[in-house]
Amino acid sequence: MALQWFPGHMHKALKEIKESISQVDILIEVLDARIPYSSENPEIAKIRGDKPVLKILNKYDLADPELTARWQAYLESERGVKTITTTTDNPANSKQIIKLIQTICAQKHASVKSINAMITGIPNVGKSTLINILADRVIAKTGNEPAVTKSQQRINLGGGIVLYDTPGVLWPKLENPNSIYRLASSGAVKNTAMEYDDVGFYAADYLIKAYPEAMKERYKLDELPDTELEFLEAAAKTRGAKMAGGRVNLHKICEILLNELQAGKLGRLTLETPEMIEQEKIEMAAAAEKKAADKAKRKQKFKEGSLTPDKEARKEKREEKRQEQSRRMKKNRR
Template sequence: MSIHWYPGHMHKAQKEIRELLPQVDLLIEVLDARIPYSSENPAIAAIRGEKPCIKVLSKSDLADPEVTAIWQAHLEQERGVKTFTTTTEQPQKMKQIIDLCRKMLPEKEASIKTINTMICGIPNVGKSTLINILAERIVAKTGNEPAVTKAQQRINLGSGIILFDTPGILWPKVENPQSSYRLATTGAIKDTAMEYDDVGFFAADYLIKAYPELLKERFKLEYIPDTEIEFLEMAAAQRGALRAGGRVNLHKICEVLVNEFRSGKLGRISLETPEMVLKEEAEMAAAELKKAEEKAQRKERFKTGSLTRDKKAQKEHRIERVQRRSKEKQASKK
């Protein structure tokens, strides 16, 4: 699945981030704890350089706690990176981020200089909620949908810390196809930019393999089938998501599944692990290498003229095949 959603304000925001970065001492990147890899904007990683970064794993109360701990250990292997888990139910814990900013920049603390921080993240990861808690006032608009913040703003958090807020930004092309589905499943893109059926099938396929017991309990099923279509049919029967004649309303049951995942009604679930994404990255690299090799071979064959000869031979073969079939037809009529 490809995401066809890259509003103009996101392009502008990415440009503003690049221009502002030289003034910034530390980045605060808000990630969705359920998809730390897929919710990490590669553009931010590319322009951050050596600047210290706090990766805030938001919505951690919705994620699998064991998987979140694995992600924290994995992310902190990178130099200058610290992780911090938060939920909207822990406002006092969120305020500890200010202390962590100072600990990561001890030279600023010693000289009593202002610390300029910049908060960034993809849409709908809870960035605005975090800002309002840190500022102890409503300075950022919140909403249960992506792309609410559309303009950059400068916020004085007190205690010598300035926070630059930036709109949530996606990127024009999500390289990993699995990440596209994960972003859609968590609600990082608007529902109008995706097909519920596609996302529901992806979610069902993953969940029956990774969290079968949670599905069994939530949908009151005696067992979990092996395929996503069988599960969706059984779940639809349980929830009454049926059309006239008892046919399954796939759109409706997929919508139910995705919304119950997002709200946490299915339980604490993570959609990816470091092991999974490392394997996916290796597969993508291998596919790109194969594509590059095939392109180089075509180029070489074109230079030597063998590509033209191959095409001519293929054309002659097709003509011969058509002629042979024509003769066979005529013979059968006789």
């Protein structure tokens, strides 16, 4: 599935982030606890340098708690990274973010200068709601769809902290094909940028393997089918997702599955594990290496091809014709 969603305001936002990064003491990246890796913006990692990062695993109430704990340990193994879990319906927990920022930037906090913190996050991750909680007032516009915040703004949170808010930004090129599907499954992109059937099949394949009991219970199945297609067909029958003549409406059941996944109706689920990501990184590195090798091979083949005997012979023949033409022209001028 090709994901095409990098509108103009996102390009502008990424440019503004790069321009403002030098003024920032700490970066705050809001992640979806269900997809901690796929909701990370690799562009942020490239530009942050040695600045400390606080990664907020938001929507924790929708994620698998055991996997979230493993993800926190995995993320914090990177130098300068701290994590905290939050839910948008638990303001008290979110308030701990202020204290954590002050602790991480203790040296700056002790001075007379304010702590400049920049908050980033992909669309629909709950960043704007979190900002309103931290500010104790409605500052950022919220909405139940991606890309609500359109421009950068500065917010005084009190406690010596000034927050740079940025629009939700996806990155121009998504390298990991699995991350594309996970972003679509979690609702990080608009419905118009995805194909329900394609994403639904991907989500179903993962869920029946990772959370079989939850799928059986939610869709009232006595036995769980082995394949995603069989599962979707069985689920469609229990949900009445049928077309004329009693045929299964796969588009409808995929839509139901994704809507319920995004709303948390399937239970506390996480769509990726640290072990999965490590394996995918190996596969991506191998694919990139093969791509580079194939490119070098084509380049070398092209270079060698220009020196083949056949091409060399044609080149010599063209040169002989040019020389013969030159001799005739000289002869005619005499």
